[in-house]
Amino acid sequence: MAIIKVKEKPEKGQVRISIENSILEKINQYCEWAGVKKTDDFFEQAAEYILSKDKDWLSHISKPTSA
Numbered sequence: 001m002a003i004i005k006v007k008e009k010p011e012k013g014q015v016r017i018s019i020e021n022s023i024l025e026k027i028n029q030y031c032e033w034a035g036v037k038k039t040d041d042f043f044e045q046a047a048e049y050i051l052s053k054d055k056d057w058l059s060h061i062s063k064p065t066s067a
Helices: 021-034 039-053 055-062
Strands: none
Touching (some): 021 039
């Protein structure tokens, strides 16, 4: 039996965004500083962080939906 298992990559969607150049420059600088090779990874991890920390959002999604 193999010790290393192949990690399945999740299916990904595409998003096209426009942001201010000054923000994009800071994101690029941060990625370079942090060793993040793809800007996609920055946005994905930033979104995961926000979605996991926003208490109002977490409260909203935990409420049962009415049918």
